[in-house]
Structures are given as structure tokens and as C-alpha cells.
Amino acid sequence: MSYRLPAPETQPPYDAPDYGSTHKRHPKQPLIRIAQTLSETSAPRMRPSLYETTHNLAKGPGWEAQGERITVAGRVLDEDGRPVPGAMVEVWQANAAGRYNHERDQHDAPLDPNFKGEGRIFTDAEGWYRYTTIRPGAYPWRNHHNAWRPVHIHYSLFGAGFAQRLITQMYFPGDPLLPLDPIFNCVPDPAARQRLVAAFDLEVTEPEYALGYRFDIVLRGRDATPMENPA
Amino acid sequence: MSLASDDRSAEGRGGLNRPPLQATASQTAGPYWHLIDFPEWADLLRSNGPNAAIAGERITLLGTVTDGDGAPCPDAMVEIWQADPEGRYDGDFHGFGRCATDQAGRFRFLTLKPGAVRAEGNAFQAPHVVVSLFARGLLKQLVTRLYFAGEPLNEQDPVLSAVPPDRRGTLIARPEGDGAWRLDMRLQGEGEMVFLEI
Numbered sequence: 505m506s507y508r509l510p511a512p513e514t515q516p517p518y519d520a521p522d523y524g525s526t527h528k529r530h531p532k533q534p535l536i537r538i539a540q541t542l543s544e545t546s547a548p549r550m551r552p553s554l555y556e557t558t559h560n561l562a563k564g565p566g567w568e569a570q571g572e573r574i575t576v577a578g579r580v581l582d583e584d585g586r587p588v589p590g591a592m593v594e595v596w597q598a599n600a601a602g603r604y605n606h607e608r609d610q611h612d613a614p615l616d617p618n619f620k621g622e623g624r625i626f627t628d629a630e631g632w633y634r635y636t637t638i639r640p641g642a643y644p645w646r647n648h649h650n651a652w653r654p655v656h657i658h659y660s661l662f663g664a665g666f667a668q669r670l671i672t673q674m675y676f677p678g679d680p681l682l683p684l685d686p687i688f689n690c691v692p693d694p695a696a697r698q699r700l701v702a703a704f705d706l707e708v709t710e711p712e713y714a715l716g717y718r719f720d721i722v723l724r725g726r727d728a729t730p731m732e733n734p735a
Numbered sequence: 736m737s738l739a740s741d742d743r744s745a746e747g748r749g750g751l752n753r754p755p756l757q758a759t760a761s762q763t764a765g766p767y768w769h770l771i772d773f774p775e776w777a778d779l780l781r782s783n784g785p786n787a788a789i790a791g792e793r794i795t796l797l798g799t800v801t802d803g804d805g806a807p808c809p810d811a812m813v814e815i816w817q818a819d820p821e822g823r824y825d826g827d828f829h830g831f832g833r834c835a836t837d838q839a840g841r842f843r844f845l846t847l848k849p850g851a852v853r854a855e856g857n858a859f860q861a862p863h864v865v866v867s868l869f870a871r872g873l874l875k876q877l878v879t880r881l882y883f884a885g886e887p888l889n890e891q892d893p894v895l896s897a898v899p900p901d902r903r904g905t906l907i908a909r910p911e912g913d914g915a916w917r918l919d920m921r922l923q924g925e926g927e928m929v930f931l932e933i
Contacts, residue, residue: 507933508754509932510757510758511757511758514757514758514760515758515760515761515875516760516761516762516874516875517874518873518874518875518877520874523763523872523874524872525763525871525872526872526873526874527803527872528802528803528804528806528872528922528923529802529803529808529870529871529872529873529922529923530872530873530922530923531877531922531923531927531928531930532803532923532924532927533902533927533929533930535930535931535932536897536898536929536930536931536932537897537931537932538893538894538897538931538932538933539893540933541852541854541860541893541894542818542824542852542853543816543817543818543824543852543860543863543865543880544865544933546816546824546825547816548816548829548830548831549829550831554785554829581756582756583754583755583756583757583758584754584755584756585755585756594771596767596768596770596771598767604767604770605770606766606767606769606770608766608767608810609767620770621770622770622771624771658762658764658765658768660764660768660771666816666865666867667933669814669867669876670758670759670761671761671762671763671764671768671869671875671876672759672760672761672762673762673763687762687763687874688762690874691760696757696760697760699757699759699760700759700760700762721759722756722757722758722759723758723759724758725754725756725758
């Protein structure tokens with residue numbers, strides 16, 4: 505068993521001229537293709553007993569974050585549509601004012617002492633995950649003049665094989681900053697970009713409590729045929 | 736995004752070799768990923784952790800991550816995944832670690848030395864650690880491996896053999912005494928590390 509390579513146009517390149525931080529950090533030598541071994545097809549068994557879960561980033565005992573409360577739910581599947589159960593999903597984000605609870609974030613926007621901006625959930629047997637947070641704010645960055653990141657939540661996922669490891673970002677529908685963002689637009693295929701945008705979902709929305717968004721994530725699928733020229 | 740179930744039909748595949756769904760695009764971890772940094776994860780042998788009772792050769796894996804100018808990358812996430820001292824992934828050993836590089840671009844893991852891992856047929860891979868790098872400026876992770884200098888199996892390891900001999904050294908950690916092994920990782924330029932497409 506091995507994991508199929510994603511279609512190239514669905515993934516960003518290492519060298520992306522419009523995203524300044526890639527200039528000195530992308531390898532100039534081509535990657536060396538290897539045949540996957542147990543080291544790539546196995547993965548750490550992440551489980552709640554080892555990694556504590558946080559389903560609500562917006563509220564805890566005696567505190568509640570400022571901002572528009574939202575619930576995000578979705579499924580983690582592989583490319584063949586099979587649910588990925590027990591996948592560890594880490595999320596992190598800026599606060600409602602567009603500032604991270606991080607010492608290196610010097611954006612002049614208020615910090616919220618009640619918002620850490622980090623959570624961890626596991627998918628259930630059908631691949632579903634769900635958490636509640638506040639809608640993050642947009643924030644400026646110094647990539648180019650008047651550069652602003654669209655509203656987003658960072659995601660980190662562990663699947664059943666280390667080759668499925670994924671870090672990505674979830675964006676919000678209708679954000680006017682999306683067409684201007686070099687990071688979002690580094691993904692060549694427009695349809696693949698659009699799949700990074702969550703959908704407003706009335707079924708996820710909790711009455712009198714939180715607006716709901718749906719965001720499904722697809723991890724690499726299994727390849728039925730062995731590689732032609734394995735290393 | 737919500738994936739409509741009809742997208743999974745054969746017609747939605749856009750060709751016979753296309754899977755029904757497409758893997759989600761990767762995006763950079765950015766400079767603020769430390770919100771999910773738990774420094775104790777770099778110590779796989781932590782007393783309250785899953786490996787506290789597992790025996791083996793205790794080692795330190797350390798090095799730096801530097802960019803095309805040779806300047807330190809002070810905001811990289813280094814993740815490791817490795818087999819247990821018997822070379823197995825299905826035992827009790829939890830071979831996962833994460834470490835944030837410091838201002839000098841340094842990372843440091845405490846772990847047990849992995850054993851040789853089974854390869855195709857009756858062959859074995861040399862002891863190694865899978866390494867993933869995430870960072871601002873990396874739109875997707877860079878994947879590589881750390882091998883140990885002096886291992887006889889290095890000579891016939893299938894992955895090392897796929898690397899041109901003059902670049903193999905970028906994957907081989909050197910002993911520094913007291914169980915420490917150093918592997919410096921240059922992302923670009925002179926001595927650029929070999930990265931793998933897996």
C-alpha cells in the first residue's frame with residue numbers, strides 16, 4: 505500500500521514569487537522521488553488520552569472570548585471518499601480583532617485575554633469533527649504594500665499514514681481579500697482554491713448561539729497500483 | 736466547502752485515473768504556529784509521556800535549519816516520526832515529536848535510537864527518522880530523513896541509494912558524543928539538503 509501523489513495543480517509550489525518568504529526558503533534542487541515504505545505509510549497513533557481535546561475555543565470555566573461565535577463542522581475523508589476516523593485536527597487562529605496571542609505578532613490590535621486561539625479535536629468513526637470558536641479578524645502583513653491576510657483558521661491534520669500529514673488554512677465565503685492574497689492564490693487550480701473556502705451552513709448553525717460553517721478536508725488516498733520506477 | 740456526494744461518482748472523476756475527490760491544498764503554517772507548540776513534545780522520553788517505560792539507546796537529535804543565505808530560520812516547525820528500537824512502528828513506542836526552532840534556528844529532540852525498519856522482501860532499511868519541516872515561506876512541508884553515520888545498512892538503504900552520492904551526506908547525522916547526533920538542514924543553496932517526494 506502507498507499513498508497517491510496529489511494532482512500537481514491542486515497543491516502550491518515551493519517557489520512562489522508573490523509570497524516573499526518563499527524566496528530564500530524553497531529548495532532549488534528537485535525533490536527526489538522515493539517509493540513509500542512503512543516509514544511513510546504508518547503514522548503516530550494520536551489519541552485523546554495522549555493529546556487533550558479542546559472543542560470550544562470561545563468559552564471556558566469563568567471566561568468567554570470577545571467576538572462573533574461560530575461553529576465549524578466537517579468531515580475528513582481520503583480521496584476515495586472514505587472517512588478518516590480518529591484523525592487529530594489541530595486549529596489555531598487570530599482573535600476577533602485580527603491579532604494572534606503570540607509574542608511575535610506586533611499588529612496594533614487589541615489582545616483578548618480570554619482568547620488563546622488554539623484547539624484540538626479528533627474525528628469520529630465517520631470522519632466528522634466539530635468545534636466552536638470566534639470568527640477571526642483579518643490582519644495586515646508585510647509581504648507587499650497594504651497587504652492583508654483574508655480571514656482564516658489554520659488546520660493541522662494527522663491521518664493514518666505520515667504521507668497524509670497536512671497543514672492548511674480554512675477561509676470564509678465572500679471575503680474580499682481572497683482575490684488579493686498571495687498565499688491563497690499560490691494554489692494553481694481555482695477549484696482547489698475554492699475548496700479551501702468554508703460554506704455557511706444553516707444545519708451547522710446553532711439557534712440563538714453560533715453561526716455554522718462546513719469545511720471538509722480530503723487527505724491523500726491510497727494508490728492501487730505500485731510505482732513504476734521505485735527508488 | 737462541502738463535498739457533494741455526487742462528486743464521488745465516476746463521472747465526477749474527470750478521467751479514469753483521477754480519484755473521486757482531490758486532496759485538500761496545503762497552505763503555510765505561517766509565523767504563528769507556536770500556538771500549537773508544546774515544547775515537551777520534543778522530548779519523546781518525558782517522564783509523563785507515552786515512552787517513559789520503554790528501553791533503548793537514548794539519543795539527542797539536534798541541528799539547525801537555515802535559509803538560502805545561511806541565515807537561521809527561527810520560526811520553523813520540525814516534526815519527526817520514527818520506529819522503535821526494534822525497528823517497529825506497531826509497538827508501544829510513540830515515535831512522534833515536534834520541536835520549534837529557536838532564534839538561532841536550532842532544534843533538539845530527545846528520543847530512542849530507532850532500529851532497522853523492514854523494507855521490501857527480506858531487506859531492511861537502515862535506522863532512520865522521518866523529518867518534516869513546516870514554516871512561514873513553506874507552502875507545503877518539506878520531507879526528508881535523518882540517518883546515522885557509520886551504520887552498515889546505510890550502504891544498501893533504498894532511499895539513500897536513490898540520492899546522488901555527493902548529496903547523501905545531507906541526510907546523515909554525525910555523532911557529537913554523549914548520544915548526540917547532529918544534522919544541519921539547509922533549505923536552499925550551498926549544501927542544500929535533499930528533500931524527498933513521498
